[in-house]
Amino acid sequence: MNYEQMNNNTLHLRGTIDSEPKFSHEVMGEGFYEINLKVKRLSEQFDILPVTVSERLLMDCQAELGKEISVIGQFRSYNKTDEERSRLMLTVFVREIVEVDDKLNPNIITLTGYLCKPPIYRTTPFNREIADMLIAVNRAYNKSDYIPCIAWGRNARFVKNMSVGENLTLSGRIQSREYQKNIDGVIIVKTAYEVSVNKIFIEDRDVNEPIYFSETSGQ
Secondary structure, three states: OOHHHHHOEEEEEEEEEOOOOEEEEEEOOEEEEEEEEEEEOOOOOEEEEEEEEEHHHHHHOOOOOOOEEEEEEEEEEEEEEEOOEEEEEEEEEEEEEEOOOOOOOOEEEEEEEEEOOOOEEEEOOOOOEEEEEEEEEEEOOOEEEEEEEEEEHHHHHHHOOOOOOOEEEEEEEEEEEEEEEEEOOEEEEEEEEEEEEEEEEEOOEEEEOOOOOOHHHOO
């Protein structure tokens, strides 16, 4: 992996372990496990985020339910076939578990990638402007991660007319969001994960939203 590919997808999360480790897969003899990390928002609510971490790192930090940890890594995607349908799955891939520092932002991510679908611009019932984006972020071995992102306010206006293929860098936080889906007449509650954007950079243009979002933006 070259330097650019190591730095076009970076994140730092601080939260508490909210589930027992569940075996996911093995690579080169090393096991990887899935846990949920409960990350506090500025609004005092929480995001419950899926995390993939190696057994070595779990053992080194003596991970247990309810323990607070800080992780550095990447937000990754993969396709999962379920009932003959392919679904985009998202997970935080942990590279390091680091010392907890309460002074650092507990949820921050920076991505550099390419817009791979036209943005979907809309307004909420409260007249808040929103734009949904899907960003392709290059990874090693000719792979890419496809990360859903959501921009608010003037950032939404800024991106709504962008062309597919536009190269951009954005930063924000990872959020979880519950929604309802009707499957054969049965209402199922599902969880979506996305990056809530607070800063976007393209070429020589720099657009900033306030650090603190209102409750309606999901912060």
